[in-house]
Amino acid sequence: MNLTDVSAPAAHPTAPADGIAHLDIDPFSIAFFDDPYPAHEAMREAGPVIYLDRWNVYGVARYAEVYAVLNDNRTFCSSRGVGLSDFAKETPWRPPSLILEADPPAHTRTRAVLSKVLSPAVMKRLRDGFMAAAEAKVDELLARGQFDAITELAEAYPLSVFPDALGLKPEGREHLIPYASLVFNAFGPPNELRQQAIARSAPHQAYVTEQCQRDNLTPGGFGACIHAFAETGDITPAEAPLLVRSLLSAGLDTTVYGIGAAVYCLARFPEEWQRLRQDPSLARNAFEEAVRFESPVQTFFRTTTREVEIGGVTIPEGEKVLMFLGSANRDVRRWERPDVYDISRKVSGHVGFGSGIHMCVGQLVARLEGEAVLTALARKVATIEVNGAVKRRYNNTLRGLESLPISITPA
Amino acid sequence: MTTITFIHPDNRSEDVKAEEGASVMLAALTHGVDGIVAECGGNAVCATCHVYVDDAWVAKLDPMSDDEDALLDGTASERLPNSRLSCQIKVSPALDGLVVRVPERQS
Numbered sequence: 001m002n003l004t005d006v007s008a009p010a011a012h013p014t015a016p017a018d019g020i021a022h023l024d025i026d027p028f029s030i031a032f033f034d035d036p037y038p039a040h041e042a043m044r045e046a047g048p049v050i051y052l053d054r055w056n057v058y059g060v061a062r063y064a065e066v067y068a069v070l071n072d073n074r075t076f077c078s079s080r081g082v083g084l085s086d087f088a089k090e091t092p093w094r095p096p097s098l099i100l101e102a103d104p105p106a107h108t109r110t111r112a113v114l115s116k117v118l119s120p121a122v123m124k125r126l127r128d129g130f131m132a133a134a135e136a137k138v139d140e141l142l143a144r145g146q147f148d149a150i151t152e153l154a155e156a157y158p159l160s161v162f163p164d165a166l167g168l169k170p171e172g173r174e175h176l177i178p179y180a181s182l183v184f185n186a187f188g189p190p191n192e193l194r195q196q197a198i199a200r201s202a203p204h205q206a207y208v209t210e211q212c213q214r215d216n217l218t219p220g221g222f223g224a225c226i227h228a229f230a231e232t233g234d235i236t237p238a239e240a241p242l243l244v245r246s247l248l249s250a251g252l253d254t255t256v257y258g259i260g261a262a263v264y265c266l267a268r269f270p271e272e273w274q275r276l277r278q279d280p281s282l283a284r285n286a287f288e289e290a291v292r293f294e295s296p297v298q299t300f301f302r303t304t305t306r307e308v309e310i311g312g313v314t315i316p317e318g319e320k321v322l323m324f325l326g327s328a329n330r331d332v333r334r335w336e337r338p339d340v341y342d343i344s345r346k347v348s349g350h351v352g353f354g355s356g357i358h359m360c361v362g363q364l365v366a367r368l369e370g371e372a373v374l375t376a377l378a379r380k381v382a383t384i385e386v387n388g389a390v391k392r393r394y395n396n397t398l399r400g401l402e403s404l405p406i407s408i409t410p411a
Numbered sequence: 412m413t414t415i416t417f418i419h420p421d422n423r424s425e426d427v428k429a430e431e432g433a434s435v436m437l438a439a440l441t442h443g444v445d446g447i448v449a450e451c452g453g454n455a456v457c458a459t460c461h462v463y464v465d466d467a468w469v470a471k472l473d474p475m476s477d478d479e480d481a482l483l484d485g486t487a488s489e490r491l492p493n494s495r496l497s498c499q500i501k502v503s504p505a506l507d508g509l510v511v512r513v514p515e516r517q518s
């Protein structure tokens with residue numbers, strides 16, 4: 001695949017602050033996606049804040065600064081977009097998200113609604129169904145013996161539970177993964193990945209807009225619950241469909257990458273796989289550690305609302321700051337043996353789901369799915385082996401595989 | 412430094428010297444107290460930092476927010492009248508001697 005940039009941004013109006021390392025790393029290039037780790041390390045070692053000349057943005061790649069930026073939403077805002085595009089200067093490619101791309105107080109209100117829709121209490125009700133679906137899926141795959149762990153497990157399992165939990169009708173679900181892939185590509189710079197995704201977006205956008213309407217959502221699902229909050233006045237009827245859209249954008253593909261990451265980890269770390277088999281109660285932490293280790297969501301941007309000093313560097317107002325979540329999750333300053341996948345690691349504090357007021361509101365759904373799949377594998381499967389060529393999938397924000405051929409044997 | 416006692420389901424107890432301003436959850440995590448999972452790292456999303464506060468201490472804590480109240484409805488171990496989320500309890504000198512019980516399960 002040849003990813004040349006189809007439109008470079010205009011020359012930067014303000015020169016970056018002094019005393020800051022300039023790096024010519026392009027974190028949205030195929031070479032970077034193929035192996036981000038040396039570049040992550042170079043960025044962490046270059047300083048607490050760096051400047052990436054390729055896209056004229058500031059970057060933070062160490063845990064401490066990523067955490068600090070995530071937890072200072074007044075200085076590092078989301079309402080100017082969490083991608084490279086600055087909504088104060090460019091028209092967003094779609095109407096902005098009412099939660100992800102919003103600041104308090106607007107964010108506080110919409111966030112409260114989604115928190116209730118996706119609360120721990122709601123997860124308790126979903127749990128048995130999600131666990132049973134994972135067992136059925138693993139039984140089916142065991143009967144086959146060989147399969148692609150991405151399409152037939154990491155995609156197939158969330159597709160078998162999430163759209164139903166959301167309350168989507170059966171027709172048109174094939175748009176869901178392409179739509180999410182588009183959304184996550186669109187956070188990136190105007191490279192070929194982004195431009196092509198947007199050029200092909202019309203049918204997926206039409207599907208999503210339609211599905212977000214109240215009449216298209218099954219009673220009892222997440223979508224209908226969101227619309228119910230329009231009746232109580234917590235949100236307006238016009239806001240409800242856009243909040244449903246957030247779940248369609250962020251709720252499926254992310255877990256596909258998360259489950260794919262976990263299976264890929266277990267296939268590469270046989271000792272961890274054996275530990276999981278011996279103690280399936282480690283499944284939930286094994287999934288969480290995979291989210292740290294692979295960081296399916298690699299990056300998000302913020303925009304400075306004022307001049308700010310961070311890590312001894314002054315960043316002017318109105319600048320984009322790129323947070324490398326995946327790099328923070330492997331920073332030796334924070335983690336012991338960060339490049340080792342350890343299913344009993346005390347992983348609390350990783351930023352794979354973000355941190356602060358925007359921290360993933362759907363993380364409990366993701367964990368439930370991950371725990372369900374890994375528990376079913378641990379109970380039923382003896383061996384997992386990669387038996388074909390592993391292929392990477394390229395996306396400006398998401399890190400994961402296109403294909404992971406594996407064979408499994410029954411326990 | 413404020414001393415907090417964590418009592419495990421098997422009645423084993425651990426004393427921790429907690430730093431002021433940190434949360435009880437963070438004190439448990441930094442001192443390696445098992446059973447406080449804190450999947451969301453203290454962002455009030457997960458309810459896996461659940462504790463039962465010793466009856467003598469319940470009234471001395473700041474009252475819980477509506478968010479914490481709602482999250483407690485989803486704890487893995489039974490919610491009791493003295494249930495709290497340890498990430499929402501801030502360590503202060505007034506809490507010196509606080510005793511909390513760690514539940515059987517967090518997820």
Ligand code: HEM
Nearest residue numbers: 099100246250251254255258353354358360361362365366
């Ligand atoms: C392994 C799977 C997942 C990962 C790695 C992940 C990652 C993230 C991250 C890093 C953020 C923070 C964004 C920011 O700070 O700007 C976020 C926010 C969000 N996530 Fe997830 N996510 C996952 C699954 C889900 C699921 C299953 C849902 C829905 C059911 C979901 C819905 C959302 C929403 C709506 C937000 C915006 C929250 C806000 O701005 O307050 N995510 N996610």
Ligand code: FES
Nearest residue numbers: 451453458460498
């Ligand atoms: S650590 Fe998640 S709610 Fe307390």
